[in-house]
Amino acid sequence: MSEHRDTLEDLNKHAPLREKIISAHKSLRKTFPFIDRISIAIYDPDTKILKTYLHSSDNKNPLPNYQTSIDNAPSLKQLLEKGLPRVINNLLTFEDGQREHTRRIGRSGYAASYTLPMFNNGEFFGFIFFNSYEKDVFTEKALQQIDIYGHIISLTVINELSSISTLAAAVKTTGSITHARDPETGSHLDRMSRYSRLIASSLADKYNLDDDYIEHIFMFSPLHDIGKIAIPDHILLKPGKLDDHETAIMKTHAHKGYKMINEILDNFGLKNIQYIDVLRNIVKSHHETINGNGYPSGIKDGDIPLEARIIAVADIFDALTSSRPYKKAWSNDEAIQTLKQMAGDTLDEDCVNALIDNIEKIKHIQKLFKQNYN
Numbered sequence: 001m002s003e004h005r006d007t008l009e010d011l012n013k014h015a016p017l018r019e020k021i022i023s024a025h026k027s028l029r030k031t032f033p034f035i036d037r038i039s040i041a042i043y044d045p046d047t048k049i050l051k052t053y054l055h056s057s058d059n060k061n062p063l064p065n066y067q068t069s070i071d072n073a074p075s076l077k078q079l080l081e082k083g084l085p086r087v088i089n090n091l092l093t094f095e096d097g098q099r100e101h102t103r104r105i106g107r108s109g110y111a112a113s114y115t116l117p118m119f120n121n122g123e124f125f126g127f128i129f130f131n132s133y134e135k136d137v138f139t140e141k142a143l144q145q146i147d148i149y150g151h152i153i154s155l156t157v158i159n160e161l162s163s164i165s166t167l168a169a170a171v172k173t174t175g176s177i178t179h180a181r182d183p184e185t186g187s188h189l190d191r192m193s194r195y196s197r198l199i200a201s202s203l204a205d206k207y208n209l210d211d212d213y214i215e216h217i218f219m220f221s222p223l224h225d226i227g228k229i230a231i232p233d234h235i236l237l238k239p240g241k242l243d244d245h246e247t248a249i250m251k252t253h254a255h256k257g258y259k260m261i262n263e264i265l266d267n268f269g270l271k272n273i274q275y276i277d278v279l280r281n282i283v284k285s286h287h288e289t290i291n292g293n294g295y296p297s298g299i300k301d302g303d304i305p306l307e308a309r310i311i312a313v314a315d316i317f318d319a320l321t322s323s324r325p326y327k328k329a330w331s332n333d334e335a336i337q338t339l340k341q342m343a344g345d346t347l348d349e350d351c352v353n354a355l356i357d358n359i360e361k362i363k364h365i366q367k368l369f370k371q372n373y374n
């Protein structure tokens with residue numbers, strides 16, 4: 001009897017998605033050494049934005065933090081509409097392409113690519129790109145095997161993404177939260193999660209942030225206030241200013257949320273989701289302030305995790321520009337003035353600048369997700 005080692009055994013383990021993709025790439029390279037890079041882009045159907053999410057390159061990533069509207073990538077749009085993969089066996093003919101990603105791919109020396117759209121129950125959710133430095137490598141025979149890997153990778157990605165939606169569903173069910181009770185409407189969460197992603201993307205170069213970190217900030221940010229489930233209605237929904245006692249109770253939402261997240265992760269066996277500490281930090285620390293006067297812990301400056309500093313700016317900007325049971329909506333200009341005053345004292349200055357330097361994108365997000373009055 002001979003022993004065979006399962007070349008994909010790493011997929012059985014509890015490991016971050018990125019490590020699994022790297023393992024799949026290694027295994028694939030044993031048969032097809034010419035595959036130099038696998039990358040994954042995720043599609044957001046609400047904004048029609050396609051965003052690089054993960055890549056397996058051993059060396060530099062030619063396309064960090066790349067994002068585009070699907071309407072600006074006509075050939076990719078065609079792929080998803082037809083549901084068919086695309087083989088380009090000589091990318092060098094694309095080298096002087098007009099579009100950003102073609103130019104970047106060309107510059108980094110890739111000669112051939114294979115692009116596979118990913119679908120879950122018929123619903124498009126992204127692309128897998130296989131890139132090679134050699135041309136004419138994606139032959140029909142090779143593609144038959146590469147396709148199998150592509151589908152395994154696609155299932156691995158959807159598994160991770162659906163753990164996150166299980167988590168979101170679990171959160172909604174816990175304490176039977178309903179929008180009727182929640183003063184933070186769905187559109188607040190739609191906007192603040194996109195402001196958070198906007199801030200993180202703008203800081204990516206300076207702070208050396210990975211695409212998958214940024215994408216997880218986007219996915220986790222709507223859960224920042226889950227602790228409000230535990231706050232009684234007469235405080236949460238009070239149509240006026242809170243008194244000191246009520247404020248103290250209200251402030252417990254950050255720590256209560258943190259405890260709830262830990263319980264949910266335990267109960268649903270979700271502790272191995274990648275970047276789960278990013279979620280914990282967002283829920284626990286989104287009301288900490290740079291000067292150390294925030295809550296629940298009073299930590300300051302760089303001791304506050306970056307994701308919490310980002311969420312704080314996104315949350316406050318949207319709270320100011322929205323109406324609440326206790327206040328009217330402010331204009332963008334008024335809110336920006338206030339953020340500027342808070343920068344460096346309570347809010348992180350880089351995060352504030354990253355948001356307010358992008359007023360056109362802010363307005364676009366506001367247009368897509370108008371406040372729904374309930």
Ligand code: C2E
Pocket residue numbers: 184235236237238239240241242250287315316319320324325326327
């Ligand atoms: P929220 O409505 O999501 O507000 C998030 C944060 O945005 C607030 O954190 C605060 O930093 C900022 N913010 C919101 N509205 C205003 C405003 O009118 N002026 C200024 N300067 N900042 C504002 P904070 O203060 O820790 O409050 C946490 C949560 O407590 C709020 O979440 C809200 O649910 C509740 N809350 C705060 N103040 C009141 C109030 O006067 N009445 C009621 N009913 N709820 C309040």
Ligand code: SIN
Pocket residue numbers: 039040041052063101105113129131
């Ligand atoms: C990528 O490889 O990350 C996306 C670029 C492309 O091949 O279109």
Ligand code: SIN
Pocket residue numbers: 072073074075076077097098099100101102103
């Ligand atoms: C496409 O991939 O959509 C066409 C080529 C490009 O956008 O660079």
Ligand code: FE
Pocket residue numbers: 224225253286287
């Ligand atoms: Fe909060």
Ligand code: FE
Pocket residue numbers: 184224225315319
């Ligand atoms: Fe909020």
